[in-house]
Amino acid sequence: xxxATPLNLVHSELLDVxxxxxxxxxxxxxxxxxxxxxxxxxxxxxxxPPLENVPHEKRMVAVGKGHPDVAIxxxxxxxxxxxxxxxxxxxGGFVMGSAESSVMGLQELCVKLDCxxxxxxxxxxxxxxxxxxxxxxxxxxKWLHSNAESIGVDPAKIAVMGESAGGGHAALLAIVxxxxxxxxxxxxxxxxxxxxxxxxxxxxxxPHVGTxxxxxxxxxxxxxxxxxTQPGKAQIPTGSIPARVDDLKGLPPxxxxxxxxxxxxxxxxxxxxxxxxxxxxxxxxxxxGAFHGFDAVSLLQKTKLGDWFETTKLNALRRGFxxxxx
Numbered sequence: 001x002x003x004a005t006p007l008n009l010v011h012s013e014l015l016d017v018x019x020x021x022x023x024x025x026x027x028x029x030x031x032x033x034x035x036x037x038x039x040x041x042x043x044x045x046x047x048x049p050p051l052e053n054v055p056h057e058k059r060m061v062a063v064g065k066g067h068p069d070v071a072i073x074x075x076x077x078x079x080x081x082x083x084x085x086x087x088x089x090x091x092g093g094f095v096m097g098s099a100e101s102s103v104m105g106l107q108e109l110c111v112k113l114d115c116x117x118x119x120x121x122x123x124x125x126x127x128x129x130x131x132x133x134x135x136x137x138x139x140x141x142k143w144l145h146s147n148a149e150s151i152g153v154d155p156a157k158i159a160v161m162g163e164s165a166g167g168g169h170a171a172l173l174a175i176v177x178x179x180x181x182x183x184x185x186x187x188x189x190x191x192x193x194x195x196x197x198x199x200x201x202x203x204x205x206x207p208h209v210g211t212x213x214x215x216x217x218x219x220x221x222x223x224x225x226x227x228x229t230q231p232g233k234a235q236i237p238t239g240s241i242p243a244r245v246d247d248l249k250g251l252p253p254x255x256x257x258x259x260x261x262x263x264x265x266x267x268x269x270x271x272x273x274x275x276x277x278x279x280x281x282x283x284x285x286x287x288x289g290a291f292h293g294f295d296a297v298s299l300l301q302k303t304k305l306g307d308w309f310e311t312t313k314l315n316a317l318r319r320g321f322x323x324x325x326x
Contacts (some may be wrong), residue, residue: 001032005211009261011288011290011294013303014294014297017300017301021213022165024031027154031218036096040098042101047101048105049104050104052105054075054110056076056107056271057073058072058073062138062139063136063139068123071101071120072118073122074117074118075103075107075117075119078152080152080161083115083116084153084158084159085116085151085153085154086106086109086113086116086118086159087160088102088119088160088162089119089120089122089137089165089166090162091164091167091293092124092165092166093214093219094124094194094223094225094226095126095221096126100121104120107159109314113278113314113317114227116141118140120140123136125228129226129237129239130239130240131237131238134172136175137169137218138177141160142183142186145158145183147158147225155184158185159188159192159317160187160188161188161189163192164193164214166193167194168194168242170189171271174188174251175245175248176239187253187317187320188251188255189320190255190268190303190318191257192258192262192268192293193256193258194264195243196264197223198231200263201219209260209262210292211261211291212260212292213241214292240304242271243270248278248280249278249280251275251280253283254282255283255317257287257313258286258287259286259288259291259292260286261289261291263292264292265286272284284313285309312326314326
Protein backbone atom coordinates (compact mmCIF):
# COMPACT_ATOMS: atom_id res chain seq x y z
CA UNK A 1 0.00 0.00 0.00
CA UNK A 2 1.36 3.39 -1.02
CA UNK A 3 1.32 6.00 1.74
CA ALA A 4 1.29 9.68 0.82
CA THR A 5 4.46 11.55 1.70
CA PRO A 6 3.80 13.97 4.59
CA LEU A 7 5.09 17.09 2.86
CA ASN A 8 4.35 19.26 5.89
CA LEU A 9 6.97 17.23 7.78
CA VAL A 10 9.66 17.23 5.08
CA HIS A 11 12.60 19.59 5.56
CA SER A 12 12.15 22.69 3.39
CA GLU A 13 15.41 22.09 1.53
CA LEU A 14 14.28 18.60 0.52
CA LEU A 15 10.79 19.47 -0.72
CA ASP A 16 11.82 20.08 -4.33
CA VAL A 17 13.35 16.63 -4.69
CA UNK A 18 10.40 14.71 -3.20
CA UNK A 19 8.49 14.45 -6.54
CA UNK A 20 11.57 12.91 -8.18
CA UNK A 21 12.05 10.45 -5.32
CA UNK A 22 8.38 9.47 -5.45
CA UNK A 23 8.44 8.99 -9.22
CA UNK A 24 11.67 7.01 -9.02
CA UNK A 25 10.16 4.73 -6.39
CA UNK A 26 6.91 4.25 -8.32
CA UNK A 27 8.71 3.36 -11.55
CA UNK A 28 11.11 0.97 -9.85
CA UNK A 29 10.32 -2.72 -9.72
CA UNK A 30 9.07 -4.05 -6.37
CA UNK A 31 11.87 -5.54 -4.29
CA UNK A 32 11.71 -9.35 -4.39
CA UNK A 33 13.77 -12.32 -5.53
CA UNK A 34 12.48 -12.09 -9.08
CA UNK A 35 13.45 -8.43 -9.49
CA UNK A 36 16.84 -8.53 -7.78
CA UNK A 37 18.95 -9.13 -10.88
CA UNK A 38 17.54 -6.07 -12.60
CA UNK A 39 17.56 -3.91 -9.47
CA UNK A 40 21.24 -4.68 -8.97
CA UNK A 41 22.12 -3.11 -12.31
CA UNK A 42 23.99 0.21 -11.91
CA UNK A 43 21.66 3.20 -12.04
CA UNK A 44 22.95 5.86 -14.47
CA UNK A 45 21.47 8.62 -12.28
CA UNK A 46 23.66 7.77 -9.31
CA UNK A 47 26.63 6.09 -11.03
CA UNK A 48 29.77 8.19 -10.83
CA PRO A 49 33.07 7.11 -12.42
CA PRO A 50 36.20 7.15 -10.23
CA LEU A 51 38.37 10.25 -10.10
CA GLU A 52 41.57 10.01 -12.09
CA ASN A 53 43.72 11.98 -9.64
CA VAL A 54 43.10 9.82 -6.53
CA PRO A 55 44.60 6.32 -6.70
CA HIS A 56 42.44 3.24 -6.28
CA GLU A 57 42.90 -0.42 -6.97
CA LYS A 58 41.04 -3.69 -6.67
CA ARG A 59 42.48 -6.68 -4.82
CA MET A 60 41.23 -10.10 -3.81
CA VAL A 61 41.44 -11.16 -0.17
CA ALA A 62 41.24 -14.69 1.20
CA VAL A 63 38.28 -15.14 3.55
CA GLY A 64 38.90 -18.61 4.88
CA LYS A 65 37.96 -22.23 4.49
CA GLY A 66 34.61 -22.72 2.84
CA HIS A 67 34.41 -19.12 1.60
CA PRO A 68 35.42 -17.64 -1.77
CA ASP A 69 37.89 -14.75 -1.85
CA VAL A 70 36.36 -11.30 -1.47
CA ALA A 71 37.17 -8.22 -3.57
CA ILE A 72 38.21 -5.00 -1.89
CA UNK A 73 38.80 -1.53 -3.33
CA UNK A 74 41.73 0.36 -1.84
CA UNK A 75 41.44 4.13 -2.14
CA UNK A 76 44.19 6.73 -1.69
CA UNK A 77 46.96 4.41 -0.55
CA UNK A 78 50.29 6.16 0.01
CA UNK A 79 53.08 3.79 1.10
CA UNK A 80 55.58 5.42 3.41
CA UNK A 81 52.96 7.39 5.32
CA UNK A 82 50.99 6.56 8.46
CA UNK A 83 47.45 7.88 8.15
CA UNK A 84 44.00 6.91 9.42
CA UNK A 85 41.93 4.41 7.46
CA UNK A 86 38.25 3.67 6.96
CA UNK A 87 36.92 0.21 6.26
CA UNK A 88 33.75 0.92 4.31
CA UNK A 89 30.69 -1.23 3.68
CA UNK A 90 28.17 -0.09 1.07
CA UNK A 91 24.41 0.15 1.46
CA GLY A 92 21.63 -1.58 -0.43
CA GLY A 93 19.37 -3.30 2.07
CA PHE A 94 21.77 -6.27 2.35
CA VAL A 95 20.62 -7.37 -1.13
CA MET A 96 21.87 -4.68 -3.54
CA GLY A 97 24.68 -2.18 -4.04
CA SER A 98 28.39 -2.59 -4.66
CA ALA A 99 31.73 -1.50 -3.30
CA GLU A 100 32.84 -0.52 -6.78
CA SER A 101 30.08 2.10 -7.03
CA SER A 102 31.33 3.65 -3.77
CA VAL A 103 34.85 4.38 -5.02
CA MET A 104 34.32 7.97 -6.17
CA GLY A 105 32.58 9.03 -2.97
CA LEU A 106 35.38 7.47 -0.94
CA GLN A 107 37.98 9.21 -3.08
CA GLU A 108 36.40 12.56 -2.24
CA LEU A 109 36.21 11.67 1.44
CA CYS A 110 39.83 10.48 1.55
CA VAL A 111 41.07 13.75 0.07
CA LYS A 112 39.15 15.75 2.68
CA LEU A 113 40.41 13.64 5.58
CA ASP A 114 43.85 12.75 4.20
CA CYS A 115 43.15 9.09 4.88
CA UNK A 116 42.91 5.70 3.20
CA UNK A 117 39.67 3.81 2.58
CA UNK A 118 39.02 0.16 1.83
CA UNK A 119 35.57 -0.81 0.58
CA UNK A 120 34.39 -4.43 0.77
CA UNK A 121 32.51 -6.23 -2.00
CA UNK A 122 30.82 -8.47 0.54
CA UNK A 123 28.50 -11.21 -0.69
CA UNK A 124 24.89 -10.18 -1.01
CA UNK A 125 21.78 -11.79 0.39
CA UNK A 126 19.75 -13.90 -0.19
CA UNK A 127 22.44 -15.88 -2.03
CA UNK A 128 24.57 -15.52 1.11
CA UNK A 129 23.23 -14.82 4.59
CA UNK A 130 24.88 -12.75 7.31
CA UNK A 131 27.16 -15.70 8.11
CA UNK A 132 28.97 -15.18 4.80
CA UNK A 133 29.02 -11.40 4.57
CA UNK A 134 30.25 -11.05 8.17
CA UNK A 135 33.26 -13.19 7.30
CA UNK A 136 33.89 -11.18 4.12
CA UNK A 137 33.96 -7.92 6.07
CA UNK A 138 36.07 -9.37 8.86
CA UNK A 139 38.60 -10.75 6.35
CA UNK A 140 38.89 -7.28 4.83
CA UNK A 141 39.39 -5.77 8.28
CA LYS A 142 42.16 -8.24 9.09
CA TRP A 143 43.79 -7.61 5.72
CA LEU A 144 43.72 -3.84 6.29
CA HIS A 145 45.25 -4.20 9.73
CA SER A 146 47.92 -6.69 8.61
CA ASN A 147 48.86 -4.68 5.50
CA ALA A 148 48.61 -1.25 7.09
CA GLU A 149 52.24 -0.32 6.59
CA SER A 150 52.28 -1.28 2.91
CA ILE A 151 49.42 1.13 2.05
CA GLY A 152 50.37 3.93 4.45
CA VAL A 153 47.96 3.27 7.32
CA ASP A 154 48.33 3.64 11.08
CA PRO A 155 46.98 0.29 12.37
CA ALA A 156 45.77 1.97 15.56
CA LYS A 157 43.51 4.33 13.61
CA ILE A 158 41.13 2.10 11.70
CA ALA A 159 37.44 3.07 11.68
CA VAL A 160 34.47 1.24 10.21
CA MET A 161 31.82 3.11 8.26
CA GLY A 162 28.71 2.41 6.25
CA GLU A 163 25.42 3.80 5.08
CA SER A 164 22.06 2.08 5.60
CA ALA A 165 22.71 -1.68 5.35
CA GLY A 166 26.40 -0.78 5.21
CA GLY A 167 25.96 0.93 8.57
CA GLY A 168 24.39 -2.26 9.87
CA HIS A 169 27.35 -4.22 8.56
CA ALA A 170 29.76 -1.75 10.18
CA ALA A 171 28.00 -1.99 13.56
CA LEU A 172 27.96 -5.78 13.35
CA LEU A 173 31.64 -5.87 12.36
CA ALA A 174 32.55 -3.72 15.37
CA ILE A 175 30.81 -6.27 17.60
CA VAL A 176 32.52 -9.22 15.89
CA UNK A 177 35.93 -7.53 16.15
CA UNK A 178 35.37 -6.84 19.85
CA UNK A 179 34.37 -10.44 20.50
CA UNK A 180 37.27 -11.97 18.55
CA UNK A 181 39.85 -9.59 20.00
CA UNK A 182 42.25 -9.66 17.06
CA UNK A 183 41.90 -6.24 15.40
CA UNK A 184 41.31 -2.94 17.23
CA UNK A 185 38.73 -0.52 15.79
CA UNK A 186 39.01 3.08 16.91
CA UNK A 187 35.64 4.40 15.70
CA UNK A 188 32.37 3.49 14.01
CA UNK A 189 30.62 5.94 11.69
CA UNK A 190 27.06 4.75 11.11
CA UNK A 191 24.99 6.69 8.59
CA UNK A 192 21.27 5.93 9.04
CA UNK A 193 22.27 2.35 9.82
CA UNK A 194 19.99 -0.68 9.36
CA UNK A 195 20.24 -2.23 12.82
CA UNK A 196 17.01 -3.95 13.87
CA UNK A 197 15.01 -6.66 12.09
CA UNK A 198 11.93 -5.85 14.17
CA UNK A 199 11.38 -2.48 12.46
CA UNK A 200 8.38 -2.77 10.19
CA UNK A 201 7.96 -6.47 10.95
CA UNK A 202 7.02 -7.29 14.54
CA UNK A 203 7.26 -3.61 15.47
CA UNK A 204 4.98 -1.22 13.58
CA UNK A 205 6.06 2.30 12.75
CA UNK A 206 4.14 5.60 12.57
CA PRO A 207 2.46 6.03 9.17
CA HIS A 208 4.53 9.10 8.27
CA VAL A 209 7.84 7.25 8.73
CA GLY A 210 9.44 5.18 5.98
CA THR A 211 7.30 6.40 3.09
CA UNK A 212 10.27 7.57 0.98
CA UNK A 213 13.19 5.54 -0.43
CA UNK A 214 13.08 2.60 2.02
CA UNK A 215 9.78 1.19 3.23
CA UNK A 216 8.71 -1.41 5.82
CA UNK A 217 7.97 -3.89 3.00
CA UNK A 218 11.46 -3.51 1.56
CA UNK A 219 12.93 -3.74 5.04
CA UNK A 220 11.15 -7.04 5.65
CA UNK A 221 12.59 -8.49 2.45
CA UNK A 222 16.10 -7.23 3.23
CA UNK A 223 16.17 -8.72 6.71
CA UNK A 224 14.54 -11.99 5.65
CA UNK A 225 17.19 -12.35 2.96
CA UNK A 226 20.02 -11.44 5.31
CA UNK A 227 18.94 -13.73 8.15
CA UNK A 228 17.70 -16.64 6.05
CA THR A 229 14.57 -16.73 8.20
CA GLN A 230 11.57 -14.58 9.04
CA PRO A 231 12.60 -11.32 10.74
CA GLY A 232 11.11 -10.07 13.96
CA LYS A 233 10.93 -13.42 15.71
CA ALA A 234 11.78 -13.92 19.37
CA GLN A 235 14.56 -16.34 18.48
CA ILE A 236 17.19 -15.07 16.05
CA PRO A 237 20.49 -16.39 14.69
CA THR A 238 23.27 -15.54 17.13
CA GLY A 239 25.48 -12.62 16.10
CA SER A 240 23.27 -11.47 13.22
CA ILE A 241 21.52 -8.29 14.39
CA PRO A 242 23.35 -5.39 16.10
CA ALA A 243 20.29 -4.01 17.91
CA ARG A 244 19.58 -7.38 19.52
CA VAL A 245 23.05 -7.89 20.98
CA ASP A 246 22.54 -7.58 24.73
CA ASP A 247 26.02 -6.41 25.73
CA LEU A 248 27.43 -3.38 23.91
CA LYS A 249 30.25 -2.72 26.36
CA GLY A 250 33.73 -2.47 24.89
CA LEU A 251 32.66 -1.19 21.49
CA PRO A 252 34.41 1.80 19.90
CA PRO A 253 32.93 5.32 20.06
CA UNK A 254 30.32 6.05 17.43
CA UNK A 255 28.65 8.62 15.24
CA UNK A 256 25.06 7.90 14.23
CA UNK A 257 23.11 10.19 11.91
CA UNK A 258 19.49 9.71 10.85
CA UNK A 259 16.43 11.73 9.80
CA UNK A 260 13.09 11.91 11.57
CA UNK A 261 11.26 10.48 8.52
CA UNK A 262 13.71 7.62 8.08
CA UNK A 263 12.36 4.14 8.78
CA UNK A 264 15.46 3.57 10.92
CA UNK A 265 14.96 6.62 13.15
CA UNK A 266 13.77 4.83 16.28
CA UNK A 267 16.25 1.95 16.12
CA UNK A 268 19.17 4.31 15.51
CA UNK A 269 18.24 6.59 18.39
CA UNK A 270 17.80 3.58 20.65
CA UNK A 271 21.20 2.16 19.66
CA UNK A 272 22.95 5.46 20.37
CA UNK A 273 21.26 5.67 23.76
CA UNK A 274 22.26 2.10 24.62
CA UNK A 275 25.89 2.82 23.69
CA UNK A 276 25.94 5.93 25.85
CA UNK A 277 24.25 4.08 28.71
CA UNK A 278 27.12 1.59 28.92
CA UNK A 279 29.83 4.25 28.83
CA UNK A 280 30.57 4.46 25.11
CA UNK A 281 30.55 7.94 23.62
CA UNK A 282 27.99 7.95 20.82
CA UNK A 283 27.26 11.18 18.97
CA UNK A 284 23.68 11.15 17.71
CA UNK A 285 22.51 13.54 15.00
CA UNK A 286 18.78 13.55 14.25
CA UNK A 287 17.87 15.64 11.20
CA UNK A 288 14.31 17.04 11.30
CA GLY A 289 12.30 16.32 8.14
CA ALA A 290 14.98 14.15 6.54
CA PHE A 291 14.17 10.83 4.87
CA HIS A 292 16.38 7.82 4.17
CA GLY A 293 19.36 8.72 2.00
CA PHE A 294 18.54 12.43 2.11
CA ASP A 295 22.19 13.38 1.80
CA ALA A 296 22.44 11.53 -1.52
CA VAL A 297 20.03 14.02 -3.12
CA SER A 298 23.02 16.36 -3.37
CA LEU A 299 23.76 14.41 -6.55
CA LEU A 300 20.49 15.77 -7.91
CA GLN A 301 20.22 19.09 -6.10
CA LYS A 302 22.79 20.72 -3.86
CA THR A 303 21.43 21.59 -0.42
CA LYS A 304 22.87 23.35 2.59
CA LEU A 305 21.41 20.55 4.68
CA GLY A 306 23.43 17.93 2.79
CA ASP A 307 26.58 20.03 3.07
CA TRP A 308 26.04 20.48 6.81
CA PHE A 309 25.48 16.76 7.34
CA GLU A 310 28.62 15.92 5.35
CA THR A 311 30.69 18.37 7.40
CA THR A 312 29.26 16.96 10.63
CA LYS A 313 30.16 13.42 9.55
CA LEU A 314 33.69 14.43 8.54
CA ASN A 315 34.31 16.19 11.84
CA ALA A 316 33.04 13.16 13.73
CA LEU A 317 35.56 11.01 11.86
CA ARG A 318 38.32 13.52 12.58
CA ARG A 319 37.55 13.33 16.28
CA GLY A 320 37.43 9.55 16.04
CA PHE A 321 40.93 9.63 14.56
CA UNK A 322 42.15 12.05 17.23
CA UNK A 323 42.37 14.95 14.78
CA UNK A 324 41.03 18.48 15.26
CA UNK A 325 37.64 19.23 13.77
CA UNK A 326 37.32 21.92 11.11
